[in-house]
Amino acid sequence: MALLSIQNLSLGYESHVIAKDINFTVNAGDYLYIVGENGSGKSTLMRTLLGLKEPLGGSVLVGDGLRKNEIGYLPQQTVVQKDFPASVREIVLSGCQGRCGLRPFYSREDRKRCEENMERMGITKLANRCYRELSGGQQQRVLLARALCATSKLLLLDEPVSGLDPKVTDEMYRLISDLNKGGIMGGEAITIIMISHDIAAAVRYATHILHIGSEIFFGTKEEYLQSKAGKMFLAGMQEEGSAAALKESGAETAGDASRTAGKGGENA
Amino acid sequence: MTEIIEKLSFYLSHPFVQRAVIVGVLIALCSSLLGVTLVLKRFSFIGDGLSHVAFGAMTIAAVTNLTNNILLVMPVTVITAILLLRSGQNAKIKGDAAVAMISVASLAFGYLIMNLFPSSSNISADVCSTLFGSVSILTLTNVEVWTCTILSIVVVIVFILFYNKIFAVTFDEDFSKATGTKADAYNLLIAIVTAVIIVLAMNLVGSLLISALVIFPALSAMRVFRNFRSVTICSAVLSVCCAFLGIIISILYGTPIGSTIVAVDTVAFLICTLVGLLCGGRSR
Numbered sequence: 008m009a010l011l012s013i014q015n016l017s018l019g020y021e022s023h024v025i026a027k028d029i030n031f032t033v034n035a036g037d038y039l040y041i042v043g044e045n046g047s048g049k050s051t052l053m054r055t056l057l058g059l060k061e062p063l064g065g066s067v068l069v070g071d072g073l074r075k076n077e078i079g080y081l082p083q084q085t086v087v088q089k090d091f092p093a094s095v096r097e098i099v100l101s102g103c104q105g106r107c108g109l110r111p112f113y114s115r116e117d118r119k120r121c122e123e124n125m126e127r128m129g130i131t132k133l134a135n136r137c138y139r140e141l142s143g144g145q146q147q148r149v150l151l152a153r154a155l156c157a158t159s160k161l162l163l164l165d166e167p168v169s170g171l172d173p174k175v176t177d178e179m180y181r182l183i184s185d186l187n188k189g190g191i192m193g194g195e196a197i198t199i200i201m202i203s204h205d206i207a208a209a210v211r212y213a214t215h216i217l218h219i220g221s222e223i224f225f226g227t228k229e230e231y232l233q234s235k236a237g238k239m240f241l242a243g244m245q246e247e248g249s250a251a252a253l254k255e256s257g258a259e260t261a262g263d264a265s266r267t268a269g270k271g272g273e274n275a
Numbered sequence: 276m277t278e279i280i281e282k283l284s285f286y287l288s289h290p291f292v293q294r295a296v297i298v299g300v301l302i303a304l305c306s307s308l309l310g311v312t313l314v315l316k317r318f319s320f321i322g323d324g325l326s327h328v329a330f331g332a333m334t335i336a337a338v339t340n341l342t343n344n345i346l347l348v349m350p351v352t353v354i355t356a357i358l359l360l361r362s363g364q365n366a367k368i369k370g371d372a373a374v375a376m377i378s379v380a381s382l383a384f385g386y387l388i389m390n391l392f393p394s395s396s397n398i399s400a401d402v403c404s405t406l407f408g409s410v411s412i413l414t415l416t417n418v419e420v421w422t423c424t425i426l427s428i429v430v431v432i433v434f435i436l437f438y439n440k441i442f443a444v445t446f447d448e449d450f451s452k453a454t455g456t457k458a459d460a461y462n463l464l465i466a467i468v469t470a471v472i473i474v475l476a477m478n479l480v481g482s483l484l485i486s487a488l489v490i491f492p493a494l495s496a497m498r499v500f501r502n503f504r505s506v507t508i509c510s511a512v513l514s515v516c517c518a519f520l521g522i523i524i525s526i527l528y529g530t531p532i533g534s535t536i537v538a539v540d541t542v543a544f545l546i547c548t549l550v551g552l553l554c555g556g557r558s559r
Contacts, residue, residue, distance in 0.1 A: 057453035080453045091315060091446055094502035101443040105454035111436040137501035157454040 009034045010073050010161055010198055011056065016065035018048045018055060024063060025051065031217055031225040035160070038187045039200045040209035043219040049202045052219065053165055056200070079158030079197075081150050083165050089139060095149050096134040099125055102156025120156055128152040128182070144175035151182070155197075162186070164201040168208075184212050279527060286526050294415045299518045299536070301427035302476045303488060307514030308434045309469055310493035311507050312445050320371065321359060322489040324378035325473045326482040328355045330406070331381030331388075338392040345422075349474050356470035360462055382482075407481040407533050423475055430468055437464065442503055480533035488514070491540035498544075498551035517543050 009032040017027040026048035033039055043049050054060040056067060057080055079102075102124075103117035113121075125131045128148040133141065138149060147167055154162055164183065168176040189196035203209055209216055209228075216231040218224040224236045231237040286292045306322075313321055332351040336344035359373055389402060415423075434441070443451045444461045452458045476485050492514035496506045521536030 054449075057449075059449055059452055074455075078453060080450050082447065082449050085447070087315060087317065088446065092497050092501050092503060092506045093442070093446060097442065097503050098446065101439070101446060101451075102454070104439060104443040104451060104456050107439070107456075111439065113439060135502070140501070153450070157450075163453075 017063040039215045040213040047220040079154035079162040081164040102153035124152040124155040303514040303518030305430045306488040307492035310489040322486040324374035326485040327378040327382040331385035334385040353470040356466040360466035487537040495544040495547035498547040
C-alpha cells in the first residue's frame with residue numbers, strides 16, 4: 008500500500024470549491040512536486056494532507072504503517088517567528104513534541120535525535136544562536152531539522168526556497184534531494200512532497216509531478232514533460248528563450264555553475 | 276537610611292502589609308510567566324481587554340448584591356478569554372480588533388451599570404479603586420490570600436509541566452498540530468490560565484494597569500536574552516523584583532500601589548533596553 012492515497016479530493020473554503028477530483032498516490036521514496044498558479048489550491052492541499060483542514064469531499068488515506076503524527080512539515084515562515092526569542096536547539100527540539108504525548112519533558116532519546124538532526128543539517132555550530140538573527144537559508148535548515156525530528160518517513164515542504172538567493176536556493180534543493188535519497192549521514196530515505204513555483208527545479212529533481220489548476224495532472228516527471236500541462240510549460244519556457252535550460256534540466260544531472268558553489272558557505 | 280529600614284520593618288510587621296507583599300509577588304510571578312507567550316502571540320492587550328470584561332462583570336455582581344463576586348467574574352472572564360484566544364487566526368474580526376472592541380464595550384457597560392444602579396453613595400471612588408486597584412490589596416482577607424496562593428501555585432505548576440508544549444504551540448501552531456500535538460487544547464489551557472491570572476491581578480493593580488504586569492517583564496527580558504528559557508526565567512525574576520520594590524516604595528512614601536509597581540516595571544524596561552543595546556552592540 009502507498010504512504011498516501013488521495014481519492015477524488017475536493018478543496019476549497021466553505022462552499023467555494025477551488026480544485027476538485029484530485030487523485031494521486033505517494034509511495035515510499037517518491038519525490039513529488041506540487042506545482043500550479045497562485046490560488047490554485049496548493050497550500051490548501053498541503054493543509055489537508057497534514058490534517059489541518061477537512062477536505063470538502065474525497066479522502067486522504069494514510070498507509071504503509073505511517074501514522075498521522077509522523078508527517079514532518081516545513082511551513083512558510085510566520086510573522087510571529089520573525090522576532091521570536093528562541094535558540095536553534097530549542098526550536099529543533101520542539102520537533103520532538105509530537106512524540107512526547109502528555110509527557111511534560113523531553114527524554115534523553117529526544118535530545119539525541121535533536122543533536123543528530125542538527126548535525127545532518129550542518130547547524131550544530133549554531134545550536135545556541137538566536138533563531139531570528141540567522142540568515143534565511145540557515146533558518147530554513149533549522150526548520151528542516153525540526154521537521155526531521157518529527158518524522159523519518161514523509162516530509163511536506165511549503166515553498167522552502169521562497170525569499171532565498173539563488174546560491175542558497177540551490178543548496179537547499181540539493182539538501183532536500185540528498186534527504187530523499189537517504190544520502191545524509193546514513194539516514195533513511197525520506198519521501199518528499201514539495202510545493203513550488205519553480206517548475207525548472209521540479210523537472211530537475213522530482214520523480215513525480217502534480218499540477219493543479221484548470222487542468223489537473225499527476226504522473227511521473229517523464230509523463231509530465233509529454234503531457235498537455237507540461238507542453239504548455241515547455242512553450243512558456245521557449246517564449247522566454249530558455250528552452251535550452253529546460254532540456255538540460257530535464258536530465259537528472261544539470262551542471263550549471265551555481266550547483267558547484269561551495270556548500271559550506273552557509274555555516275559561517 | 277536606618278530611618279527607612281526602621282519604618283519598613285515597622286510596616287512589614289503588620290499582617291495586612293505581609294499579605295499584600297505575598298499576593299503581589301505571587302501575582303507578578305504568574306503574570307510574567309504567561310506574559311512571554313502572550314506578547315509573542317501578539318496578544319499584549321489581552322490583559323487590558325480581559326480586565327475590562329472582569330470590571331464589567333464586577334459591576335453586575337455589585338448591582339445584584341452577589342456576596343462572592345468571584346463566582347461571576349471568574350467564569351465570565353474565562354469564557355471571554357477562550358473566545359478571544361481560540362478563534363485567533365480564523366475569526367471574522369481579527370485578534371487586536373476583537374480585544375479592543377470587547378475591552379471598551381465592557382468598560383462602558385460596567386460604568387453605565389454602576390451609575391444606573393448605584394450600590395454605594397461614592398461611585399467615583401468605587402470605579403477608581405476597581406480601575407486602579409488603589410486600596411483593595413491592603414484590605415485582603417486571609418481567605419483571599421489563601422485562594423490567591425493556591426491558584427498561583429497551580430498556575431506555576433501547570434506552566435512548568437506544559438512549558439515545552441507552550442513553547443512549541445507558540446512558536447508554530449500549524450507545525451505542532453500537523454505533527455500530533457493537541458495545539459487547540461493547549462491554547463485553551465493558555466486562555467484559561469490567562470483569565471485566572473487577570474482576575475487575581477485586578478486586586479493588585481486594577482483594570483487599567485494590568486497589561487503592564489503581563490507585558491513589561493516579558494518585553495524587558497526580550498531586550499536582554501535571546502532564547503526562550505532565559506527570557507522566561509528573566510521575566511519571572513524581574514517581575515517579582517519589580518513588584519516587591521513597587522510595594523515597598525508605595526508603603527514607604529504612601530504612593531498608590533498599582534501605579535508604583537508599573538512605574539518600577541517601566542524603569543526596569545528602560546534599563547533592560549539599555550543593557551540590550553550595549554551587549555548587542557558588542558556581540559555583533
